[in-house]
Amino acid sequence: MSGKKDRQLPKADRSPKKKLKVDVTAFWRRKKDMSTAAKAKKIKEKEKELERLKRQQQDQEELEESSEEESLDMEKIARLLEKHSKEIKAYTDEALKKQSKELSKEIQDIKKELTDSIDGIKTLVEGNTKQLKEHNVKIEKLEGWRVGADDKFEILQTEVRxxxxxxxxxxxxxxxxxxxxxxxxxxxxxxxxxxxxxxxxxxxxxxxxxxxxxxxxxxxxxxxxxxxxxxxxxxxxxxxxxxxxxxxxxxxLPPEILQKRAQFHFLRQILIGQNIRYFWKIPFALEVILPTGRRIIKTLQQAQELADTLAEGSALAEEQRKQTSQQEHKGVARKGAGTRK
The missing domain is CATH 3.30.70.1820 (L1 transposable element, RRM domain)
Structure with a gap:
């Protein structure tokens, strides 16, 4: 029984061989399929590369065509410019001439307006100048009347006092x-x-x-x-x-006269210092007795001019006095030297 069992393999023992045979076949089949897939992949890659190269070639051709078109356009523009340059120049010259004429006319109009305005201003100034002169004459008369009235008022006030x-x-x-x-x-x-x-x-x-x-x-x-x-x-x-x-x-004296006299204080100091006689007069004035004659001072300007003249004369007199003193001193010194000899 045992021998029979050894000789007869169970079905389970026989199936691996059969399965191994099937697996080898499948392996070679898969290997064949993989080789076909790799070839297909390479083919696809080559096709993509070809498409990329085609696109590059197309882009290059389009770029060359556009460059040619631009070159053609520039040539066309140059021809058009050359063709119409004379027309443009003629039109420009005509426009400039027209504008120059219009501008010249406007300048002439402005000059005329300015001339008319200047003439009007001159006439207005002359009229105003004439009126000012007339007003100045009236003002001088009024000032004379005012001064006369002031003098009379001072005389009246002084008489009362x-x-x-x-x-x-x-x-x-x-x-x-x-x-x-x-x-x-x-x-x-x-x-x-x-x-x-x-x-x-x-x-x-x-x-x-x-x-x-x-x-x-x-x-x-x-x-x-x-x-x-x-x-x-x-x-x-x-x-x-x-x-x-x-x-x-x-x-x-009235306060007004005292105020006026106070303004002449600087001149009075000079007159007193140089022993020059003076007298107050009514209406207001200062009479100065100078070696050259009498002088009437009524305004501050006159007082300042006299003060400057007296100051210059005093300085000159002082310089002359010093020179005379020096000469006298030298003369005395010479006489003393002669006596010693």
């Missing part, structure tokens, strides 16, 4: 009881007169006196100019005292 004087420096204690009475007696005694008639006498308040803590001025009004002139005349020679205090006496 012509009998008045101001006494400065009198102690505040003087005239406490009766200023007019005490001052009348003091002036009569000073002038050695039995009686002096005074219309008014009172203290004048001022900012300067209050600021400097000084006694207020006394305004005195005489009944006659002779009494006032007598007081001022004697005061130039003899001092006048009130309560043992020496006082000063000034002419009573």
């Amino acid at each position: 012509s009998r008045n004087v101001k006494i400065r420096g009198a102690p505040e204690s003087f005239g406490k009881e009766d200023l007019k009475k005490e001052l009348t007696e003091a002036i009569a005694s000073y002038l050695e007169e039995e009686e002096v008639k005074i219309e008014k006498a009172y203290r004048v308040n001022s900012r300067a006196a209050k600021r400097n803590n000084q006694p207020r001025d006394i305004l005195v009004g005489f009944e006659s100019k002779s009494a006032k002139n007598a007081l001022q005349g004697k005061h130039r020679e003899d001092p006048f005292t009130l309560e043992d205090q020496e006082v000063k006496i000034f002419q009573d």
Whole structure:
């Protein structure tokens, strides 16, 4: 039984051989299929490469064609430009001529307008100049009238104050009881007169006196100019005292005249320094007595010119004085040297 079993293989034992045969066949078949697929793949790659080369060739041909077309277009444009250059030049020249004519006409019109405007301005200026001259004449007349009115007003004010004087420096204690009475007696005694008639006498308040803590001025009004002139005349020679205090006496002048005189202070200093006589005049003016004659000064410009002239003359005189002094000194020195010999 066992031998029989050994000799007879089961079906299961025989199937591997058969399967191996089938597998070898399938292997060669797959190998054949793989070789065919590889060949097909290569063929496809070559086809793609051919298509790429074709496209490159087509692009190159199109580029060459476009270059040829551009070259042709440029030649065409050049021919067209050459053909129409004369027409363009002729048209341009004609347009320029037309514009030049129009511009020239506009310039002529502008020139004409400017000429007319200038003529109108000249006429207007001439008319205004004439009117200004007429106005200036009127202004000068009005100024003359104003100056004349001012002068008359100054004369009137001065005349009203012509009998008045101001006494400065009198102690505040003087005239406490009766200023007019005490001052009348003091002036009569000073002038050695039995009686002096005074219309008014009172203290004048001022900012300067209050600021400097000084006694207020006394305004005195005489009944006659002779009494006032007598007081001022004697005061130039003899001092006048009130309560043992020496006082000063000034002419009573309008504030406007005092302000004008204050502006000439620099010239008065020069005149006093050079011992040149001068007088105040009414209406306002300064009369200067010069070696060359009298000179009337009314304006600041005239005062400045005279001050400059006097300053130059003073400098020249000082230089001449120095030169004379040096010459005299040299002469004395020579005489001394001659005596020693």
